[in-house]
Amino acid sequence: MSQSSPNADATASERALLERRARLLGPTYRAFYRNPIHLVRGSGVWLYDAQGRKFLDAYNNVASVGHCHPRVVEALSGQAATLNTHTRYLSEIILDYAEKLLGTVPAHLGHAMFTCTGSEANDLAIRIAQHSSGGTGVIITDFAYHGATIATAQLSPAAVGAKGVPAHHRTVKAPDTFRDHGRAAHDFARNVAAAIEDMRAQDIRPAALLLDSAFSSDGIFFPDASVMREAADHVRNAGGIVIADEVQSGFGRLGQGMWGFANYGLEPDMVTMGKPIGDGHPMGAVLVRPQLVSSFGSNTGYFNTFGGNPVAAAVGIAVLEVIEGEGLIENARNVGAYTGDLLDALQTRHGMVGDVRHNGLYFGVELTADGDEALAASKTSAVVEAMREDGVLISSCGPRGNVLKIRPPLPFARDNAEQLAETLDRALSNW
C-alpha cells in the first residue's frame, strides 16, 4: 500500500484528491496501488473509476454478494426509510435475522450478539472468553490480524508486530503448508499444546484460541482438519474457549458451506464475523454457546448503539437470502475449482510461482525467487501493480509480502476467472 502522496502517473484531479486526503485525514491512511484508484461506482464484480475505466474486482470479500447488489440496496433503503433505532426497543426484524443467522451454524451456538465491525466482534468474544474461562491468555498465529481495537490489535501481530502482543498471550507458527515441507502445519497442534504449557509455567490461565479459518494475513493456508481439531482439543482441555474468526472465511467464501471452521470439522464455542456479513454495510456478530454468556450477561450486560439496528438486520437478511437464492456457495465451489485449475496451470508455466493454495473463491499464490525473500516480495508487489494497470484488482499478504491474495466477490464467473488468469499470466511473463 502506498502513502497518500501524489505520484507521477496520477491525473490532476487524483493529485488534488490525494493532497486533500493527506491534509484532512492525516498520516495514517494508506491507498492501495502506486497509482491509487478513484472509484466512483460498483456493480457485481466490477468497479469503475472516475474516467469510466472498468476494473475486475478480484479482491473485495466485503462486497461479497457483489457490489451494490440491488436486493441488498433495496432492503437497506426500504428499512432506512421506515425506522432505524437500536436493540433497546422491541423489534421483530432483529429476531428474524438472529434466527436466520443462527440457522446457518451448529445448534450448540444458540445466541447471536451484534456489533458494527469484525474488530468489535472479536473484542466482545475475547471479553466473553476471559469472563467465562477465568483466564487471560489468548493463542493466535504469528502473523494474525484480528482487529483494530486495543484488545484485538494486541492480538494482531500483522499490525502491531510481535512486540505489540502482551506477555500473557502466545503466538504459534501459522500452519504453513508450503515452507519446510509443511512442518508448521504438521506441528500446529503440538505448537498450540506447547504454548499452553508455556502459559502454565508462568501462571497464566488460557482463555482462548482465536483462529482465522483461512489464515489470511499469515499467507492463506488450509491445513489438515485433524491438526485443527487436535489444537482445539488442547485448548478446551486446558479450560480455554475456541473462537473461529470467520471475518474472512465466512459467508460461503470457501465453497463447502457457509463457514470455514466446518471444513475442519471444528465445533467452535464462538464464531465471530464481519466484512461479508453486510455486503459493504458496517456489521459484525458473535454467535456463542449460551452457557458462555449467561454469567457475562447478568454481570455486565451488553449494548451496542448501532450493532443489530433494524437497517443492519434488513441488510443481513438480504445478504443471506442472496447467498441462498443465487446459489453463491455452489458458485464459489465450482468457479473456485475452475479458477484454481487455471492458477495451477500458471504454476507449471512460471517458475516463480512456488505454491498455489485455494479453497472456494479464496486463493493464495506464493511467489518465490530462489530463496531471496526481498526479491520475491518486490516482484509480488510489481505483479499486483501490473495487474491493476491491466484492469484486475488483487493484493498481497503474508509475513514476507510474497503471497498474491485473490478473493473476488462470490458471483465471480468463469469468464472472470479467465480474465484473472490471463492477466496474471501476462504480469508473471514480464518478470
Ligand SMILES: Cc1ncc(COP(=O)(O)O)c(C=O)c1O
Ligand atoms: C480475520 C479478521 N478478523 C477481524 C478483522 C477486523 O474486521 P474489521 O476491519 O471489520 O474491524 C479483519 C479485518 O481485516 C480480519 O481480516
